[in-house]
Amino acid sequence: MFDWPTFLFSLPLLGKALLITLQTSLLGNAIGFAIGTLIASMQLAKMPLLRRIGGSYIFIFRGVPLLVQLLVIYYLAPMFGLPNLSPMVAAIMALSLCSGAYIAEILRGGLLAIPSGQREAAHLLGMSRPAILLRIELPQAVQSTLPSLVNELVLLIKSSALVSVVGLADLTRVAQNLASSDYLFFQHYLVLAGIYCLINIPLTMFGRRLERHLERSLA
């Protein structure tokens, strides 16, 4: 049933693909975090226009499936004069734009929980708005929402399987290629699922531990 030689042969290939998957999801998460910070602070800004823009961004990027976003970026970028994007760039763009919306929602909750007295105090000390956001508010917001952020990373790693559609040789794509070359579909996809679980389950557990730790420190 399970063909061990094939499995051993596929391991180095899958290892290389794993690096691509991790690279796209981690980069996507990092850029998504920057976008999320920007969007969350826009949503909490005083200017109605900024709030509108922030709200629309979240509405659109959370309302459209990631696969569709990926297709939009991949097909439409050349039409708008951007040269043909490499699959890697398209993948990272889609992942970061999408996770940016989710991270914005998470961070917004964290930012709202910070007592406004701190902002006023920092303002009186002469700190600028961006400095207050980056040095006073964001660190606290990240600390209090860390479990949700870890959870978001797990979701992103799972969603990154979709980038195989634009031809990036990530884990899923390589497993697909292996399966279509020797027809051992079930075996290759089972291994594939196993690898994703090996990354995601420890991360989930880590997130849960962070959550318990946070609850204890707040209690």
Added chain:
Amino acid sequence: MTFDLSIITANADAIWNAFLVTIYTWLAGSLLGLMAGLLIAALMLFGGRPLQRLLRVFIELVRGTPFLVILFLVYYGGPSFGVRLGAITAGVLCIAFYSSVYFAEIFRSGFAAVPRGQLEAGECLGLGRLQLMWRVQLPQMLVLILPAIVNMLTILCKETAVLSIITVPELTAVLTGIGTRTFTFIETLLVLCIAYLLLIEVTSRVGRWLERRVGTYLQR
């Protein structure tokens, strides 16, 4: 670069059918997933320790696997075991399978949220465990978990787009198909995005409306 929506009206029939396929796979999959989730949650509640452990492992494994990979396992891996499913059937079953563990977690937290005192009171009145669950816990927790369920439904609606990869003729597959055949990516992708935004918006509005309606009975 031109913008011409006539390509949409010319293919209106095909797009409408695709829309129906999206709705069908989404709702049928979710319904089956809800039932399976309730079953898993109930088994975790009433089953012994070993069964609980086993289900816990099952839940973690499914939650750690991307939906696309589950789809591949069932649709392409199934035939190795003589399980040959049509694309739409496979899609519905995969959505049900994938969502069942998430729904199970939601139900579990719901069961836990009903105060213990009520269960003890029910026991004293001579209700059996199943009756307790059906008559005391379920009605109350359905109200409590409604927001989580609606949220999961919107996530599943978006997951149906992934079904296009295993050739289910739903919105994403049909519209990108038209786009690549006629080179009208802008129009087709725009309509595609609007369709999903509409579906998600309607779902969350219905959810909020339901929340307001049933929530009134929870205020003490």
